[in-house]
Amino acid sequence: MTTTEPAPTRSLPKLPTRRGTRIPARAQIMGWLLLVLVVVLLAVVLIVRSFLHNDVNDQIAESLEQEAHEFSTFAATGRDPNTGQLISAPDALFDSYLRRQYPDPDEALIGVWRTPTGLRTLAQEQNDQIERFAEDPAMVQRIVDQPSTWGEEDTPLGRMSWVKVRAESANSDPAWFIVQRYTDKAMGEADRTVQTLLLVSGIGVAIAALSSWVVAGLILAPVRAVRQTAAEITEHDLTRRIPVEGRDDIAALADQFNAMLDRLEDAFRIQRQFVDDAGHELRTPITIVRGNLELLGDDPAEREEVVRLCTDELDRMTRIVNDLLMLAKADRPDFVTPAPVPLAELTSDIEAKVRSLADRRWVLADIGEGDVVVDEQRVTQAMVQLAQNAVQHTEPGSEIRIGSSLVDGTVSLWVADRGPGVDPAEVEKIFDRFTHGSGKGKGGAGLGLAIVKAIADAHYGRVRVLSEPGRGATFRLELPAIPPHIPVEEPTP
Structure with a gap:
């Protein structure tokens, strides 16, 4: 009988410590x-x-x-x-x-x-x-x-x-x-x-x-x-700050310390929000899976149905976790990597991708001309999410219009549908996390529009909705053509 030696473990190198004086x-x-x-x-x-x-x-x-x-x-x-x-x-x-x-x-x-x-x-x-x-x-x-x-x-x-x-x-x-x-x-x-x-x-x-x-x-x-x-300061109270007076080295130290506290507070806030959001949204599918498993019988048809339901809920939990992880990364400086891209090409690519979402009458209404500096993948993700939202609130064969424009240094991309529209009371909070509209569309986790808003914020832009109940809604993504304070990634030849 042969035995296998355990693989040696690598210990992390210890940082040198400086012995201070008393x-x-x-x-x-x-x-x-x-x-x-x-x-x-x-x-x-x-x-x-x-x-x-x-x-x-x-x-x-x-x-x-x-x-x-x-x-x-x-x-x-x-x-x-x-x-x-x-x-x-x-x-x-x-x-x-x-x-x-x-x-x-x-x-x-x-x-x-x-x-x-x-x-x-x-x-x-x-x-x-x-x-x-x-x-x-x-x-x-x-x-x-x-x-x-x-x-x-x-x-x-x-x-x-x-x-x-x-x-x-x-x-x-x-x-x-x-x-x-x-x-x-x-x-x-x-x-x-x-x-x-x-x-x-x-x-x-x-x-x-x-x-x-x-x-x-x-x-x-x-x-x-x-x-x-x-x-x-403790992890439960990161609100304390040091008063800064003057402009000397000590004041600079206090500024840097306060900035570090700001980053720590943001990190703890994001962590707590992620845990709270995950617990809030995952509780329902976990309950459904557990309840079905507890009632699982010996009937093959019943077992197949339970497996299908559990698989659907697990897929739903996977999507929720992925969306939450994306929202948690939205506050990081590397969440977007802008690069120059032709707006017309970007609009055409988005229109080609959303056509496979559902049986709708997709119309490419307007195409803006010129180069813009955006994260192509993130913007495409946001527009696909807006198109998916339009699909959820419209019937098969309904018209959904997509377009873009570049005016006075602002690039606009929009998705317009002819669904039931958005209740005026819900316009202000529709982009919050876990917010579900009152329409008859198939409900999701309530994270899609929050992701769109996070992408817009990361580009120093905004997303807004124009709607009249019963006449449809237009979701418009408005971004600066050249975003400030963001390192631009040059396109590879």
């Missing part, structure tokens, strides 16, 4: 805004600090160079400004120059010359603390020994910048003029400016945090309204 959107907006703001402010503070320090260094360098240049100019003359005598000794040169100088509080001017016993110094400063360290022999020796004409030293009073120039004298003893500038005070002022900027930036960040929290709440209020509305 941080509220409001907090995320505020956090990102503050992060960007802090980064920008920090960059600004660092740039300002660098600018201030560079500015202090430039000012110090300019001051040192200016003092050095003034001494070089004085030393080049080599004469006492008061007496005009030539100055030969370095100590006399430095003394003559320094007696006329008033250094800044953080500045020291030092003359240095070499003697057989070592270095000698003569200084001028305004600060007692600087006076104790400016002429430090070890530091002066390091500066003199430096091949460079400028440099920096770390001292107990902080960072010190210096420049030196060679002081030429008549006896050619080595001598140097040194300008010292202690920079901590100037740098401290720059750092205090940076600290003030940091404090102001911190206050600004705090204000920005509060403002961004409030503004984010205002911006996200419509989003919360969308969420709240979505939570309150």
Whole structure:
């Protein structure tokens, strides 16, 4: 005994899911805004600090160079400004120059010359603390020994910048003029400016945090309204909508959400209407079939009659279901696919098809000329349904007229009969679903004219009836020759 392995089942691919964060959107907006703001402010503070320090260094360098240049100019003359005598000794040169100088509080001017016993110094400063360290022999020796004409030293009073120039004298003893500038005070002022900027930036960040929290709440209020509305919507109540204010992205989101709700409401309405219509119309044939089957006996003739009746009712149910499905599809955008078609050819084809419906005197009254943009199959279906309706309300051999026209951009197709006509009280509702006329014709499900109206509506047109009781009725399908807002399907060559 062989066994057959069950066919493997294909599972639908799972859509990738994005694991979201638990941080509220409001907090995320505020956090990102503050992060960007802090980064920008920090960059600004660092740039300002660098600018201030560079500015202090430039000012110090300019001051040192200016003092050095003034001494070089004085030393080049080599004469006492008061007496005009030539100055030969370095100590006399430095003394003559320094007696006329008033250094800044953080500045020291030092003359240095070499003697057989070592270095000698003569200084001028305004600060007692600087006076104790400016002429430090070890530091002066390091500066003199430096091949460079400028440099920096770390001292107990902080960072010190210096420049030196060679002081030429008549006896050619080595001598140097040194300008010292202690920079901590100037740098401290720059750092205090940076600290003030940091404090102001911190206050600004705090204000920005509060403002961004409030503004984010205002911006996200419509989003919360969308969420709240979505939570309150059920399949039994799709009437809730979100109020739209403004023309920003949030308003566009609310518009799209409302449009989605409109589509959902239409879909549920169509679904409920289909179920209600099917239940309403199928109840009778199902009851008939069930009743006949319950009373089914053993008599062959009776069984044959029951089978015939049940088959007729099943055929009727099939037609009803097909009609209901068509009406359910009528609200879909692809219900009709218009394409250019010659009106004369369309009218002739319709007339040829309806002749086989019944023994009637079919008359092709008028034929319109020109091309129209319609769904040929749907329009033919509507006209055949109108012709079938005329057959149901006329006697064999009765005249039924068919025609078409194209006037001022409107195409008209009509079916006119000489039956009992339509009661004026029924004209307004004759195109509703499950509406049966009061005439003596064979009744259907009451869906044929509803299908005609659905086809007319899908073409942005209309169907209307002109009737006088006892003198017949004319059903006229009026459609725009070129329907708006419908994609036109080009005919295949």
